[in-house]
Amino acid sequence: MSKTIEKAFGKALRELREKRGLSQEGFGFECDLHRTYISLIERGFKNPSLKTIIKLSKALSIKPSELIKKFEKHLGRIES
Amino acid sequence: MSKTIEKAFGKALRELREKRGLSQEGFGFECDLHRTYISLIERGFKNPSLKTIIKLSKALSIKPSELIKKFEKHLGRIES
Secondary structure, rough: OOHHHHHHHHHHHHHHHHHHHOHHHHHHHHHOOOOHHHHHHHHHOOOEEEEHHHHHHHHOOOOHHHHHHHHHHHHHHOOO | OHHHHHHHHHHOOOOOOOOOOOHHHHHHHHHOOOOOHHHHHHOOOOOHHHHHHHHHHHOOOHHHHHHHHHHHHHHHHOOO
């Protein structure tokens, strides 16, 4: 279970960012978060806060609940 | 905008907890979080992490995305 949640969130974020054709740097700029922080989240090293989740979803032009739904899908894959 | 996000999340959590007829103490026990921490979240003083959001939603027997959807409704009410 260690880092399962963080890894699932990271995979969801990476998938959505790449779908938009954004680099970590460009995406970080959109979110007002540093590129290295985006990289840490995507690699499953961070447990993001609600406010960060909102920043990320705004930059992806989706609702926070949609980002969380994508996370749930990846979590289901990792756990099964 | 100060604390708007935290307040909306707190209202959503309180509504869902009360709907289940749970006290802050009983709910805290279910989540493995202290009653005072539940109180701080509900009053809008905390920016919960993804892991905390998952703990809260498990104790409410709903998906994290459903808890976030409820938060979005409250956020819409506060912002409008």
